[in-house]
Amino acid sequence: MTIHELKIGYFYSNGAYGRTWGVRQLAEAGTDTETGEPIFRFKGVAGTCRRKKGHCSPLEFARWAKYQVALQENDWKRVGGEELTPADPQDA
Numbered sequence: 001m002t003i004h005e006l007k008i009g010y011f012y013s014n015g016a017y018g019r020t021w022g023v024r025q026l027a028e029a030g031t032d033t034e035t036g037e038p039i040f041r042f043k044g045v046a047g048t049c050r051r052k053k054g055h056c057s058p059l060e061f062a063r064w065a066k067y068q069v070a071l072q073e074n075d076w077k078r079v080g081g082e083e084l085t086p087a088d089p090q091d092a
Contacts, residue, residue, distance in 0.1 A: 001065045003058045011045065013076065015066030022049035023069055023076055026061065046076060 001012070006026055013023050023046035032039050040061045044052035056064075068079040 001062050001067065003062045005068075006040075006058070006062060006065065011069050011071070011076070012061075012065035013067060013069045013078075014064050020048060022047035024049050024061075024065070027053075029058070 006012070008026055008029060011023055011025050014021065016022070022044060024042040024044050026040060027043050028041040030039055030041065031037070038058055039055045040058050041055045042053070042061065044050050044054070069076045070079050071077075
């Protein structure tokens with residue numbers, strides 16, 4: 001993902017499989033008080049990230065986040081992109 005695609009309050013996945021999979025919520029964009037550099041603060045909500053908080057540069061978060069996700073019932077689903085839609089009856 002690019003930094004410009006990321007939105008505060010939304011959820012993102014690293015797209016990994018198995019034990020390395022994780023979901024984070026982008027909680028806040030700010031500035032590091034020591035360096036003056038921009039930082040993103042996040043909350044881990046599922047997988048390896050669960051119950052963890054952290055911060056990193058916007059570029060690091062964008063590299064980690066492969067796509068946006070949303071919780072649907074009890075499952076995290078990818079938002080947009082490769083979701084399949086029903087076929088149109090054009091080929092009749």
